[in-house]
Amino acid sequence: GTARKERAPMHGSSDERTRTGMSPESLKRAFVDSMFYVQARYWEVATPHDLYMAAAYTVRDRMLERWIRTAETYRKADARTVCYLSAEYLLGPQLGNNLINLGIVDSARQGARDLGIDLQEILDQEPEPGLGNGGLGRLAACYLDSLATLSIPAIGYGIRYEHGIFDQKIVDGWQVEDCDLWLTNGNPWEIPRPLLRYPVRFGGHTEPYTDEHGRFRVRWVPELDLYGMAYDTPVLGFGNDNTNLLRLWHATAGRSFDLQAFHKGDYYGAVNAKVGAENITKVLYPNDEPEVGKELRLKQQYFFVSCSLQDMVRVHLQHAPNLEGFHERFAAQLNDTHPSIAVAELMRLCLDEHGMDWERAWEITRRTFAYTNHTLLPEALETWPVELFGRLLPRHLEIIYEINARFLDELRMRYPFDPERVARMSLIEEGPVRRVRMAHLATVGSFAVNGVAAIHSELVKSTVLRDFHELWPEKFHNITNGVTPRRFIQLSNPDLCGIITDLAGPGWARDAENLRTLEPHADDAAFQQRWQAMKRAAKERLAARIREATGAVVDPQSLFDIQVKRIHEYKRQHLNLLHIVALYHRIKQGTDSDPTPRTFVFGGKAAPGYFMAKLIIKLIHSVAEVINRDPEVNQRLRVVFVPNFNVKNAECIYPAADLSEQISTAGKEASGTGNMKFSMNGALTIGTLDGANVEIRDAVGHENFFLFGLTVAEVERTLAEGYRPWEYYRSHDELREVIDLLRSGLFSHGDPDLFRPLTDSLLQHDPYLLLADYPAYVEAQARAGDAFRDPAGWTRMSILNAARTGFFSSDRAIREYCRNIWQVEPMPVSLAAGNGSVP
Ligand code: HBZ
Numbered sequence: 001g002t003a004r005k006e007r008a009p010m011h012g013s014s015d016e017r018t019r020t021g022m023s024p025e026s027l028k029r030a031f032v033d034s035m036f037y038v039q040a041r042y043w044e045v046a047t048p049h050d051l052y053m054a055a056a057y058t059v060r061d062r063m064l065e066r067w068i069r070t071a072e073t074y075r076k077a078d079a080r081t082v083c084y085l086s087a088e089y090l091l092g093p094q095l096g097n098n099l100i101n102l103g104i105v106d107s108a109r110q111g112a113r114d115l116g117i118d119l120q121e122i123l124d125q126e127p128e129p130g131l132g133n134g135g136l137g138r139l140a141a142c143y144l145d146s147l148a149t150l151s152i153p154a155i156g157y158g159i160r161y162e163h164g165i166f167d168q169k170i171v172d173g174w175q176v177e178d179c180d181l182w183l184t185n186g187n188p189w190e191i192p193r194p195l196l197r198y199p200v201r202f203g204g205h206t207e208p209y210t211d212e213h214g215r216f217r218v219r220w221v222p223e224l225d226l227y228g229m230a231y232d233t234p235v236l237g238f239g240n241d242n243t244n245l246l247r248l249w250h251a252t253a254g255r256s257f258d259l260q261a262f263h264k265g266d267y268y269g270a271v272n273a274k275v276g277a278e279n280i281t282k283v284l285y286p287n288d289e290p291e292v293g294k295e296l297r298l299k300q301q302y303f304f305v306s307c308s309l310q311d312m313v314r315v316h317l318q319h320a321p322n323l324e325g326f327h328e329r330f331a332a333q334l335n336d337t338h339p340s341i342a343v344a345e346l347m348r349l350c351l352d353e354h355g356m357d358w359e360r361a362w363e364i365t366r367r368t369f370a371y372t373n374h375t376l377l378p379e380a381l382e383t384w385p386v387e388l389f390g391r392l393l394p395r396h397l398e399i400i401y402e403i404n405a406r407f408l409d410e411l412r413m414r415y416p417f418d419p420e421r422v423a424r425m426s427l428i429e430e431g432p433v434r435r436v437r438m439a440h441l442a443t444v445g446s447f448a449v450n451g452v453a454a455i456h457s458e459l460v461k462s463t464v465l466r467d468f469h470e471l472w473p474e475k476f477h478n479i480t481n482g483v484t485p486r487r488f489i490q491l492s493n494p495d496l497c498g499i500i501t502d503l504a505g506p507g508w509a510r511d512a513e514n515l516r517t518l519e520p521h522a523d524d525a526a527f528q529q530r531w532q533a534m535k536r537a538a539k540e541r542l543a544a545r546i547r548e549a550t551g552a553v554v555d556p557q558s559l560f561d562i563q564v565k566r567i568h569e570y571k572r573q574h575l576n577l578l579h580i581v582a583l584y585h586r587i588k589q590g591t592d593s594d595p596t597p598r599t600f601v602f603g604g605k606a607a608p609g610y611f612m613a614k615l616i617i618k619l620i621h622s623v624a625e626v627i628n629r630d631p632e633v634n635q636r637l638r639v640v641f642v643p644n645f646n647v648k649n650a651e652c653i654y655p656a657a658d659l660s661e662q663i664s665t666a667g668k669e670a671s672g673t674g675n676m677k678f679s680m681n682g683a684l685t686i687g688t689l690d691g692a693n694v695e696i697r698d699a700v701g702h703e704n705f706f707l708f709g710l711t712v713a714e715v716e717r718t719l720a721e722g723y724r725p726w727e728y729y730r731s732h733d734e735l736r737e738v739i740d741l742l743r744s745g746l747f748s749h750g751d752p753d754l755f756r757p758l759t760d761s762l763l764q765h766d767p768y769l770l771l772a773d774y775p776a777y778v779e780a781q782a783r784a785g786d787a788f789r790d791p792a793g794w795t796r797m798s799i800l801n802a803a804r805t806g807f808f809s810s811d812r813a814i815r816e817y818c819r820n821i822w823q824v825e826p827m828p829v830s831l832a833a834g835n836g837s838v839p
Pocket of ligand 1: 133134135136137139287288289290291374375380452481669670671672673691
């Protein structure tokens with residue numbers, strides 16, 4: 001089984017305490033207690049949800065002592081603190097992770113068993129907080145885990161969306177969105193802080209005035225104000241006692257608002273305004289890449305940034321007379337440009353509310369923020385129409401204009417004969433509609449800018465922020481993304497966890513480089529057998545889940561070839577489909593040479609307004625339907641789509657993969673993080689030289705990775721030379737036959753037009769070069785299929801992948817942020833010090 005280190009009781013008598021003891025006995029007593037006093041239920045009528053809630057409160061009680069002691073420690077030390085500003089946190093279920101980080105999984109399982117309950121059934125009850133779209137939001141969650149684990153004083157600031165990412169249903173092969181209801185049955189992990197609220201203002205106008213020292217000042221006279229209220233969620237470290245804070249803001253119309261508006265007699269007007277205020281945190285925008293530019297989205301961004309900065313200012317002023325040392329107290333990381341309005345808001349706070357002069361305010365602001373870029377796609381770079389911006393945030397627009405005026409003056413001095421460069425670098429894009437360029441604001445207003453994988457950071461410097469890199473080369477960094485081995489190995493793959501712990505001891509979960517202990521065993525027959533059994537069991541679990549969710553039956557003996565991620569043309573799920581149709585076609589033609597039975601698994605959500613992505617989902621289902629029911633083919637090929645890919649499903653999927661599809665067009669995927677989760681769980685990658693694939697391949701060894709496709713330079717050259725996809729279609733027989741099959745109506749009940757938008761796009765423009773990469777992809781797939789028929793060789797490669805991916809732990813990434821960007825030191829919390837008990 002899994003050898004997890006049981007934590008010693010915290011302090012002498014804690015185990016006798018119902019509310020804090022960690023033994024199975026005290027957990028059991030506390031659980032029964034919570035069922036009665038918190039859920040107000042007795043055994044005979046307790047629902048599975050009641051069991052979950054009682055378990056969650058039992059665990060939460062055990063987190064509080066650490067949490068409070070941590071807050072006390074940081075506060076006493078006046079510790080430099082990292083503030084991670086992110087519009088998204090894709091946390092995933094909390095209970096299992098908190099049991100792991102408290103070190104009480106075995107006690108909890110034992111305690112539950114004594115009561116006749118299966119812990120897994122309780123875990124399955126939890127609705128997940130899906131407060132994010134995909135990689136960016138999940139990265140924020142992994143980073144919170146690592147910050148706490150590394151004992152770094154840190155706060156995550158974000159938005160408490162009432163509805164997170166939509167639930168994906170599949171109806172007749174099409175995606176249908178359903179509202180996410182994660183809060184409806186209550187959220188036991190959050191602590192509401194009704195007294196921690198800040199006003200946030202919108203609209204109105206600004207007016208100049210002269211202050212008591214005769215200085216020129218500006219006053220913002222807003223039109224609307226509302227309040228942000230804090231909801232706090234504790235974030236446990238693993239293997240230490242630090243417990244950090246995730247503070248999410250909820251929008252309400254405040255008391256003063258009620259009094260004024262209601263008492264004016266306009267009751268319905270007041271009611272409407274109240275509803276309007278609360279809309280701000282209603283729902284997460286489900287677009288993962290292209291920016292849609294909705295007014296409410298800008299309101300969300302400003303709302304959470306304003307609350308967060310006010311909160312930071314409040315904390316700072318507990319220790320200091322003014323904002324002078326603000327940047328020494330805090331390092332604030334902007335997770336993409338979504339929170340980049342923070343640059344203007346901190347300036348406003350310094351200038352308008354704290355009477356600072358411009359130069360000093362600008363110095364403090366620039367030394368507070370650092371910015372992470374997550375995309376190079378031009379359509380995803382955030383810009384806001386000046387008109388909209390000025391209407392919602394007139395004072396901020398003024399401040400941005402002033403930042404820009406001063407910045408452009410500097411540029412003109414430096415580049416007197418290059419007005420085009422100056423225009424390119426402006427914070428304002430000129431054109432029929434003038435727009436604020438948020439990436440430029442973030443870059444100018446930060447002391448550091450980083451990309452999320454080596455190749456991506458180079459491309460940031462040579463493409464989207466090229467001029468800025470020429471101006472400030474030392475500002476630019478790379479921090480390759482990472483993922484937490486606690487959730488993505490220990491929690492999701494207990495068998496692998498057991499294997500590693502037996503070899504490396506329990507330390508690997510805090511030091512993922514210890515995974516290298518596996519390496520010398522890669523060829524050991526007995527070890528290989530254990531490894532294969534682990535993989536086999538994970539595949540059986542996924543097969544059961546697939547059967548439950550879709551009714552499809554898949555063979556755990558077949559090669560599990562998996563692509564799970566948001567659906568996007570640049571990620572090329574349809575390239576994967578072209579290969580599947582080619583295999584189908586070969587079997588039907590009797591020309592097949594790759595007899596490896598395969599199960600192709602897809603999963604991922606499409607942005608609700610992204611037609612092509614939704615059509616790709618339909619195509620996956622249509623191809624699946626034809627293949628899965630054709631007896632001539634379905635012994636060899638199966639295709640399934642796992643609906644509603646989310647963190648919970650992901651935990652079941654990554655461990656079961658043999659082959660991980662990371663096949664984006666080179667230069668388009670900033671990093672990828674699923675690629676790391678697969679590899680850590682012993683999947684081999686078939687992939688392009690894009691994002692972190694490049695570093696994964698170098699880490700695991702080129703011979704243990706199925707590489708294919710154009711490089712970034714080749715993609716550029718191909719497009720520059722006038723790419724004609726039609727010529728690939730004409731000259732490559734199998735490719736032509738595959739595309740013709742899609743156009744024949746075979747997969748669409750005879751309707752030749754259904755998939756026309758996809759095939760036309762491929763034949764006419766093919767902006768993501770699927771046809772150019774097709775021959776190389778199919779060839780790499782053949783190599784993978786061949787390799788899988790040698791179990792010992794494959795298992796060796798699988799072990800080496802897991803052994804060599806320690807670098808991709810988010811602990812390593814956070815260490816790099818701490819050292820190279822934030823300049824922040826660990827501050828371990830000790831429960832043993834002091835009396836350590838709750839009074
Ligand atoms: O961020 C992803 C990148 O595509 C991926 O390559 C990278 O690994 C990951 C973490 O760095 N980007 C996103 O997930 N982006 C979003 O989810 C997003 C959300 C809201 C937006 C725009 C993008 O308005």
